[in-house]
Amino acid sequence: MSDSDSSDEGQCFGFSYKAAVGSDISADAVSESEEEKQEEESGESPHPLRSPRHLQTSEWPWSPVLQLHEEKKFTEKNGALYQLGPELKEIDFFSLFFHPELFELLSTETNKYAHQQISGRADTKWYPTTAEEIKAFLGIHIYMSIVSLPSYKMYWSNDSLFGSFPIKDLMTRDRFEKMLQYYHINDNTTNPTRGHLGHDKLHNVRPVLDAVLEACRTVYFPHRENSIGEATTGFRGNICQNMEEQPCKRHIKIYTRADAHNGFVCEFQIYTGREQDTPELGLRDRIVKSLAAVLKKKNYLIYCDNFFTTQQLFQELYLDGIYACGAVRNNLSWPQELTNRFVAKQPQGYIKQLQCGILTATAWKDNKPLLLLSTYPNPTGTCTIFKKLRDSSILELKCPVVVADYNTH
Structure with a gap:
């Protein structure tokens, strides 16, 4: 979506398009909310770019007249x-997410859990672990997920049928089994029991x-x-x-x-x-x-699928300074001419758009109907797509920019 404030021609992800941006709107969600209260008290009509939240979504007044409004800048x-140079390795990238302090924490919690378990009975095969050993232990698990064998014991096998694995040079099998037995991340005693306040699953x-x-x-x-x-x-x-x-x-x-x-x-x-x-x-x-x-x-722009898309949510996101675009489920309450059943009967390339405040509903027919809801500042932008048919001919279709953007992202 273009950040230009004036009419513009260009390319939309490889598609040519022509778009225009027009009238201004308020950018402050708080002031909009206050204005809405004043409008309700005075009996005046609501702001033309704000949807009527006091109505049920099925009662919202959709209009075929599309209003343009200024697009807020994204800065x-x-x-x-961090920029990782060519001399760095995969472990350096991993360390951005798994800090050294975390290995220290894991070794502390593992030793604590082992102490709790063997306090009543001795375990002669266990001795305290360290952060370096925890790192090796996790590295072994990553290696096992890449080089898969039917049983973890085979990684320590001397049989040439299974090959020679570097794991045996890092840790003995007995030690690995003890680490599996006592490995711990958090203290169980600090979590309230299930059903009690503060319990964390x-x-x-x-x-x-x-x-x-x-x-x-x-x-x-x-x-x-x-x-x-x-x-x-x-x-x-x-x-x-x-x-x-x-x-x-x-x-x-x-x-x-x-x-x-x-x-x-x-x-x-x-x-x-x-x-x-x-x-x-x-x-x-x-x-x-x-x-x-x-x-x-x-002024970020969020794309989502039809599980998340609702008219109320998109309006609230807009008031929070976030644009949105999402596919729509066919059971969403909105105009008859934008339903799957109606659009499916239309010719390929069919476009229908209606607007309610800041919300724009778009229906486009390709091989199948596509229904979208968006808060795009300029809902009128279109582009041209070219589809190769089975007989090698090229079909030229007019497509709303909002549809092209959604398919791209």
Whole structure:
């Protein structure tokens, strides 16, 4: 999306486009809120660029007249905080997220847990570990994840069938098994029992989790375009999700905010499930607002899929100084001419846009309908895409810029 304040012609991710930006709007969310209260008290009509929050979303007045407004400048820096030279290795990058102090903490907690376990019964094979040994222990796990064998014991085998592995030079198998037995990250005694106030389902990994999250926030500054989505990782435990239709049937669900240009994760949250089987109201809005909290008043642009997109959320993000664009579920309450059923009957290249305050609803028909909701300052920008058909002919289609941007990010 262009940062220009005047009419402009150029390229939109390889597509030619022509866009224009027009009338001005208020940039202060607080003052807008105060103005809205004054309008309600005086009986005046609401600001034309602000959606009527007092109405149900199905009652919002959508208009085919698209209003342009000034795009607020994005001035934040982006890129890596540190530049790693060609002489550095993978371990140097790993150290940006796993600081030396963390190895010290892990050795302390492991020794503490071992002491708690053997206080009543002696374990002659155990002796205190160190930060360097913890580093080697984690390195062995990373190596095992890359060079996979049916059993971890095979890495110490002398049989030439399995080859010769460097692991045996770092640690004996007996010592590795003892490290597995006592390895610990956090003190169990400091976590309240389940069901009590303050209980943390992620207590066992909290120090590492917080350290990595803080590194993600500080070692890299994202571009203006950010994407919010969902990731999963295989896991078996109390906080795992069961998805029988997925290849990985048991996994942890992780919500992320990443740089849309390269996928670097700047913020993440691990979903730990419902509390006592109580449905979480407003979960999607809470996730997006939490992941985007540090972006407020900086004019970032967030892309998301149809799980997160709602009219109320996008308006609140705009009042917080964050632009948004997202796909829409077909069951979202909005005009009939923007539903999947209606758009699917239209010819390829069909475009329909309606506006309600700052919100713009866009429907575009390619092979299938695409429904988007956005707070783009200029919803009228279009570009031309060229599609190669089966008979090698080229089909030229007019496409809204918001659609091209969404497909890119």
